[in-house]
Amino acid sequence: MxxxxxxxxxxxxxxxWQPERFYDRTVGEARRREMFAAVNLHGMNDRVDLGEGFRDIIYETAEANPAFRTEIRMWHDHWLELANxxxxxxxxxxxxxxxxxxxxxxxxxxxxxxxxxxxxxxxxxxxxxxxxxxxxxxxxxxxxxxxxxxxxxxxxxxxxxxxxxxxxxxxxxxxxxxxxxxxxxxxxxxxxxxxxxxxxxxxxxx
Structure with missing residues (x-):
């Protein structure tokens, strides 16, 4: 047809769409690897893609992982820098x-x-x-x-x-x-x- x-x-x-590259640039590769190994950030993003609240889900994940709170919040607060x-x-x-x-x-x-x-x-x-x-x-x-x-x-x-x-x-x-x-x-x-x-x-x- x-x-x-x-x-x-x-x-x-x-x-x-390469969030890892953003984090390598902003917090360093070692810190990024540690965070991505400890936190299912892509799973977090899937929840947003399924229609859950953008800020709510990311900030909830940040609070659940206080060792990486600042970095996880960046997924929301610096999102346009991730999507580039x-x-x-x-x-x-x-x-x-x-x-x-x-x-x-x-x-x-x-x-x-x-x-x-x-x-x-x-x-x-x-x-x-x-x-x-x-x-x-x-x-x-x-x-x-x-x-x-x-x-x-x-x-x-x-x-x-x-x-x-x-x-x-x-x-x-x-x-x-x-x-x-x-x-x-x-x-x-x-x-x-x-x-x-x-x-x-x-x-x-x-």
Whole structure:
């Protein structure tokens, strides 16, 4: 079937999401390793992505781990510094697709408040026809339910969708549902896929 919509993940596709790098820079690698070994910070973030309170969950985790209270609170208080930098080539691809009237959506594991914060900082997040944000949907990738919800909302079968995500598990679930899924490793590979699908020319994808 012809591709009728393109779906972008956001973290590590449009915006780099490497909290470890932020902590290495701010508190040092040794302290960061100690903290990540002691505290399930990615599990904490999953709770935010499932729709629990952004500040509440992070501060609750900080209070439960007083040895790292200051550092854990930084996950909330310096969040825009964690969610950086923008992957410029990917953003250009997003705009190139929109310029050709290709429907473009987002499917992202993202908290409610943190996504609102990001939208206030990154203008391109206003570009999507629909942003499927896990915090609002109360389910995160790679749960098949979130993919089903996208299909139902768009009223499109999986083989009409082209989806880019940086995580193997998320891509595998999309493929299992019949989606055309691309494992995002770098923007040039994504650009090449968009060209190969006939959605952009090589010049438009540069």
């Amino acid at each position: 012809t591709i009728r919509a393109v779906i972008f993940d956001i973290g590590n596709v449009l915006i780099e 930098p923008v992957i410029d080539h990917s953003v250009r691809l997003l705009h190139a697709l929109r310029a050709k009237d290709v429907p473009v959506h987002a499917l992202t594991n993202f908290g409610i408040e943190s996504y609102d914060l990001a939208k206030g900082h990154f203008d391109f997040l206003h570009t999507f026809d629909t942003a499927f944000v896990s915090g609002h949907m109360k389910v995160i990738k790679p749960d098949p339910q979130i993919y089903r919800m996208v299909e139902d909302t768009l009223n499109l079968p999986g083989d009409a969708l082209l989806f880019a995500d940086d995580r193997h598990a998320n891509v595998a679930t999309a493929n299992a549902r019949g989606w055309n899924a691309h494992l995002f490793e770098h923007p040039q590979g994504w650009a090449d896929r968009l060209v190969s699908e006939g959605l952009l020319t090589a010049a438009e994808a540069a």
